[in-house]
Amino acid sequence: MTDQPKNTVTLTIDGVSVTVEKGKKIYDAAIKAGIYLPGLCYDPKLTRFGGCRMCVVEITRKGRTQSKWACCEPASDGVEVVTNSPRIRKKQQVMMEFLLAAHPLDCPTCNASGSCGLQDAAYFIKQTRGRIPLKRRDEPLLIDNPVIERDYNKCIMCGKCVVICDEVQGNGAIGFQKRGYNAEVGTPFRIPLVCDYCGQCLHVCPVGSIQDHTERYKGHAWEYEKTNTICPYCAVGCTIVANVKRGDLAKVTSNDWIGVNNGNLCARGRFGHGFVQSAQRLRQPVMRRGEAREPVEWERALDSIAARIKETVERHGPGAVAAIAGEGMPLEDAYLLQKVMRAGFGAGRIETLSNLRSPALNSGLFDTFGALAPVTGYDFTRRAGAFFFFGADAEKENPVIANMVRPVMRDHDTPLFVANARDILFAPKERARLRYRYGAETALLAALTAVAKGGAADAALLTAADVDGEAFARLAGGLKAAGAPLVFLGKEIHDHPRSEDIVKAAVELAAALGGRALLYREYANTMGANDMGLSSTHLPGYLPAGDPDAAERYARAWGRAVPVYAAAGPLFGALERGEIKTLVVAGCDPVSALYGAEWKGLIQNVEYLAATAPFDNETTKLAHVTLPTQTAMERPGMFTNNEGRVQLLRRAAPPQQGAWAEWEIFQELGRRVGMPLYAGPEKVAEEIARVVPGYEGLTHSKVTWGGSLVDYASRAGGPRALAFSTAPVAWSADGAHPLLALIGNSLYHLGILSPHAPALVEIDPRAWVEAHPEDAAGLGLRDGDEVVVESRNGAIHAMLKTTYRSPRGIVYIMKNFSGAPAAHLPAHGDAAARVALRKA
Amino acid sequence: MTNMAAAVDGEVDIAYVREVLDKYQDARGAVIPILQKVQTHYGYLPRAALEMISHTLRMPLAHLVGVASFYAQFRMTPRGKYMMKICCGTACHVKGSAKLVEKTAELLDVNHGQTTRDKLFTMERVACIGACSLAPVITVNDEAVGYLDMEGIEDIIHKLRDENAIAPK
Ligand code: SF4
Ligand code: SF4
Ligand code: SF4
Ligand code: FES
Numbered sequence A: 001m002t003d004q005p006k007n008t009v010t011l012t013i014d015g016v017s018v019t020v021e022k023g024k025k026i027y028d029a030a031i032k033a034g035i036y037l038p039g040l041c042y043d044p045k046l047t048r049f050g051g052c053r054m055c056v057v058e059i060t061r062k063g064r065t066q067s068k069w070a071c072c073e074p075a076s077d078g079v080e081v082v083t084n085s086p087r088i089r090k091k092q093q094v095m096m097e098f099l100l101a102a103h104p105l106d107c108p109t110c111n112a113s114g115s116c117g118l119q120d121a122a123y124f125i126k127q128t129r130g131r132i133p134l135k136r137r138d139e140p141l142l143i144d145n146p147v148i149e150r151d152y153n154k155c156i157m158c159g160k161c162v163v164i165c166d167e168v169q170g171n172g173a174i175g176f177q178k179r180g181y182n183a184e185v186g187t188p189f190r191i192p193l194v195c196d197y198c199g200q201c202l203h204v205c206p207v208g209s210i211q212d213h214t215e216r217y218k219g220h221a222w223e224y225e226k227t228n229t230i231c232p233y234c235a236v237g238c239t240i241v242a243n244v245k246r247g248d249l250a251k252v253t254s255n256d257w258i259g260v261n262n263g264n265l266c267a268r269g270r271f272g273h274g275f276v277q278s279a280q281r282l283r284q285p286v287m288r289r290g291e292a293r294e295p296v297e298w299e300r301a302l303d304s305i306a307a308r309i310k311e312t313v314e315r316h317g318p319g320a321v322a323a324i325a326g327e328g329m330p331l332e333d334a335y336l337l338q339k340v341m342r343a344g345f346g347a348g349r350i351e352t353l354s355n356l357r358s359p360a361l362n363s364g365l366f367d368t369f370g371a372l373a374p375v376t377g378y379d380f381t382r383r384a385g386a387f388f389f390f391g392a393d394a395e396k397e398n399p400v401i402a403n404m405v406r407p408v409m410r411d412h413d414t415p416l417f418v419a420n421a422r423d424i425l426f427a428p429k430e431r432a433r434l435r436y437r438y439g440a441e442t443a444l445l446a447a448l449t450a451v452a453k454g455g456a457a458d459a460a461l462l463t464a465a466d467v468d469g470e471a472f473a474r475l476a477g478g479l480k481a482a483g484a485p486l487v488f489l490g491k492e493i494h495d496h497p498r499s500e501d502i503v504k505a506a507v508e509l510a511a512a513l514g515g516r517a518l519l520y521r522e523y524a525n526t527m528g529a530n531d532m533g534l535s536s537t538h539l540p541g542y543l544p545a546g547d548p549d550a551a552e553r554y555a556r557a558w559g560r561a562v563p564v565y566a567a568a569g570p571l572f573g574a575l576e577r578g579e580i581k582t583l584v585v586a587g588c589d590p591v592s593a594l595y596g597a598e599w600k601g602l603i604q605n606v607e608y609l610a611a612t613a614p615f616d617n618e619t620t621k622l623a624h625v626t627l628p629t630q631t632a633m634e635r636p637g638m639f640t641n642n643e644g645r646v647q648l649l650r651r652a653a654p655p656q657q658g659a660w661a662e663w664e665i666f667q668e669l670g671r672r673v674g675m676p677l678y679a680g681p682e683k684v685a686e687e688i689a690r691v692v693p694g695y696e697g698l699t700h701s702k703v704t705w706g707g708s709l710v711d712y713a714s715r716a717g718g719p720r721a722l723a724f725s726t727a728p729v730a731w732s733a734d735g736a737h738p739l740l741a742l743i744g745n746s747l748y749h750l751g752i753l754s755p756h757a758p759a760l761v762e763i764d765p766r767a768w769v770e771a772h773p774e775d776a777a778g779l780g781l782r783d784g785d786e787v788v789v790e791s792r793n794g795a796i797h798a799m800l801k802t803t804y805r806s807p808r809g810i811v812y813i814m815k816n817f818s819g820a821p822a823a824h825l826p827a828h829g830d831a832a833a834r835v836a837l838r839k840a
Numbered sequence B: 001m002t003n004m005a006a007a008v009d010g011e012v013d014i015a016y017v018r019e020v021l022d023k024y025q026d027a028r029g030a031v032i033p034i035l036q037k038v039q040t041h042y043g044y045l046p047r048a049a050l051e052m053i054s055h056t057l058r059m060p061l062a063h064l065v066g067v068a069s070f071y072a073q074f075r076m077t078p079r080g081k082y083m084m085k086i087c088c089g090t091a092c093h094v095k096g097s098a099k100l101v102e103k104t105a106e107l108l109d110v111n112h113g114q115t116t117r118d119k120l121f122t123m124e125r126v127a128c129i130g131a132c133s134l135a136p137v138i139t140v141n142d143e144a145v146g147y148l149d150m151e152g153i154e155d156i157i158h159k160l161r162d163e164n165a166i167a168p169k
């Protein structure tokens, strides 16, 4: 044998030679060699198996043959493995006899039929009727929540659901209960299942014991056409698999072998697809005439918008037109929007929701940080010395990041630390947990950095941050000892009025310890929208919009003049001064999403508002023209995730009639001012791959499998000096509004699509607010009460949840409910509000 | 199966649980001793106590209850003042313990593992208690009563009922 790297072993399985990493099991080697084993309890991503005995194989080592379980036996050099001898089959048939003796053969009406491990295994080993009389358990079908349905008569006790819920999801919502013949997997006391509703358990269940309740009777495995695409919700960028039967999207599943998520999804990704076929979808353009909104033809609506933009630029100059774009829009659409606005109409004021909040962390990211930008590949999770979740509730914000981290903690004992303004826990268990005063983040980070660099923490900083000294010492010491942390900055930081300084301080801490920072991004294509130049200050590839050379570069590429544009201050001020006459809102709902109730009035007051959206929302209701759009699940395209990975969107479900993809809308607007048309999004992608720095060569065919990372290095240049202030933000006391309200996203909602996904609405139907039990008791309130949350700027109704996650003085509200717009509680420019709670 | 949820009572003072947990701080490995202490104190594992233990040890409730329901020594329903354990081991079986079980169940109107409404009796079937020479045998609160026949069991139950009657009928 030729020399081979030390960390691999080579063996033969049924005569096929296969090389795997050391430490892998024979089962893994069989998977790699493409040899099927009828094992039912093994999953390479879980520990604890060896329960079903179906993976039995014969191993010959130094002339000696033994039977072993492939899932327990490490692969080792030179062994010969046989998986298909008559003796093996006999053993498997006996095991199978026991399994089938207690299994109801409900295959005709079981949704797992056709994708059932038990069926496959029994068929594969040519099982015949055994000697044991069949006996059915007669447990009721448990439908006690909106999405996960359990029929434990079919359970074969493989334990995978229990293990994945614990090891990967950190939830432990189900466990083994009782013992012997009465043993079952389930909830304690058989209470209804209340959990993250991620559906990891149903994904790993080899039989039909746990099923997707929303799929019931929609189809069988063999009837579905399966398409891989990217989840339309958050920036983690999980691969989802759409299962479509005769044009109907029946369910979303996941695939362990494709994409960044290793088969994990959160409730949004797995159960949040109902918006595609919702009856509420917009199917025709509408124009406002007086108070009434009337359906119109596409041509007329597009003519109106193009003429209006042109006329506004001619009469009031290019600064009178603005666009606000959503970040759930694919790259092609984002790219065309800015190209048409800039080169078609000469207008350069283009923003995204996150850019409006913190430009220094979005379009200005590389100007601010250069090579230290908090964009880090997920593979760093496997190399990190520690995880530090700062201002991040990863379990609820980016659940699949938490799913990536837990197995690393399990396998490498990597310590995890948490610091938050609320008391956020991380399961299984954080090494140290710290709560700090909201507004004093930079002080705390500076103190941690001082310790990391071998010094001592300045007592004044710790006082400012109001942290527990012992917990701080554990955290600072732990981080320093572990080194190379992955510092994950969550939504609390992302939205913070001082986010720029905080991220600088965190980046410095990470750098001091040889680690990396990774910044939470809210929507599926937030990173890509920035990359594509949806910004007043930056052209695609982060080239400065005010730089004549950069404008010239794009002018040459596009064959049209590109304005050299230096933005005249924030959009908010321009709207306030009445400078913006025509506003285009593409694929988002700024009225609900932007912090500050003032936005609504400002947006309402522009002379002409055009909106694109798949559903009516608070902004489209104000629009003069609304164009119905396809969602990301109905069309090809690309998204760029958190880590800068460009991934391919495929048409996962047939487009809804009457809706257009946004890129088609933008190119039609462009055509009206003489710009070229594209044959499809792949052609737009080819242009991006030609002209946008960092995206060289990233065409649809290039990113088909697993995606490709954007090359930010060229644009980033060297590291920047990161000066920041450690002075805490003072929260002025306000007797009438004694509580501080932080605002977040529910685990079950995000953006403009989730309110139209019936399963998510059923799980989480209405606004709620978390408060400390004693704060609540002090106000005479109890868990479950209907309350009013009131700030100087407005009031919303919500349901009270008492929890120790909220420390005293702090409440936490979800912004995902249009009937209760939490984003309207803070003043513009802020992300938190002083509020009072009272009984409704 | 027994409906555990229905029999759980939430009105328990869990101060003692706190005390035990303070002693075993951070000790996931000490689950069994903690459960034993709590059960000795309350006579069973109250749901509120299990929730507190789960929260403190950061052990999911589903797993904790899984452990508790795996071992026969733990019970999650309140026990009565008198624990009637009827031996169903081989010797007792041969001497007709099945009939004793039937009779007791009839007299108390409960099944294995359940407690009477007046919280006086809990009945359990158990494996050999090591007093085969007295078969068939039962224990009432750890006191063994041997050579029991139908009348014997009736006598015991009536006697205990009478002793505990608040006002004679
Ligand atoms: S849906 Fe997720 S959290 Fe709920 S039981 Fe299944 S694996 Fe656990
Ligand atoms: S429910 Fe499914 S995954 Fe869970 S133990 Fe039973 S067969 Fe295995
Ligand atoms: S919402 Fe985010 S974490 Fe959840 S499945 Fe989609 S991409 Fe993954
Ligand atoms: S797969 Fe190996 S024992 Fe189940």
Ligand code: FES
Pocket: B087, B088, B089, B090, B091, B092, B093, B127, B128, B129, B130, B131, B132, B133, B135, B137
């Ligand atoms: S069988 Fe009953 S005491 Fe031994």
